[in-house]
Amino acid sequence: MPLDLNQLTEAERDAILSVIKRDEDLKQKDGDRVRQVPSEIKQLRLKGVLKDGQDSETTCARCREKFGFFSNKGAICPNCSHKVCDKCQVRDTEKHSFLCILCSKQKSVPLLLY
Ligand SMILES: [Zn+2]
Ligand SMILES: [Zn+2]
Numbered sequence: 001m002p003l004d005l006n007q008l009t010e011a012e013r014d015a016i017l018s019v020i021k022r023d024e025d026l027k028q029k030d031g032d033r034v035r036q037v038p039s040e041i042k043q044l045r046l047k048g049v050l051k052d053g054q055d056s057e058t059t060c061a062r063c064r065e066k067f068g069f070f071s072n073k074g075a076i077c078p079n080c081s082h083k084v085c086d087k088c089q090v091r092d093t094e095k096h097s098f099l100c101i102l103c104s105k106q107k108s109v110p111l112l113l114y
Contacts, residue, residue, distance in 0.1 A: 037105060037108065037109045038109060040105060041102065041105050041106055041109070044062065044101060044102045044105065045102065047062065047063065047064070048061050048062045048082070048102060050064070056082065056083055057083065060074060060083065060084050060085035060087075060088055061077075061080075061082035061083055061084055061088075061100070062082070062084050062085070062088035062100055062101055062102060063085065063087065063088055065085045065087070067083075067085060071086075072085050072086045072087075074086075075089060075098065077089075077098070077099055077100035077103055078097065078098075078099070079099050079100070079103040080100060080102065080103050082100060084100040084101070088100055088101045089101070090104035
């Protein structure tokens with residue numbers, strides 16, 4: 001039986017309409033979140049540009065933090081081949097691998113946004 005709003009009491013109708021509205025609000029919020037990601041990626045790209053005199057062997061390609069001798073030695077991102085510090089590695093526990101924060105973000109953005 002198709003839903004006929006006219007057959008409902010006013011209270012029921014309001015309840016249904018508010019559910020529909022909440023659903024639309026949520027979709028809207030979700031859209032905003034997705035739209036924010038590319039600008040986040042731009043920021044990371046800008047931040048990740050090493051300046052002259054900065055050695056990619058000793059400096060994180062993403063946040064430019066210096067690597068330590070014993071801890072935070074950095075690791076090469078398998079996707080972009082940049083060496084990044086522990087903080088800028090996003091672990092994929094299922095695959096026992098990691099991506100740098102930039103590659104990981106880029107992967108999370110649907111391709112149609114480009
Ligand atoms: Zn870093
Ligand atoms: Zn990477």
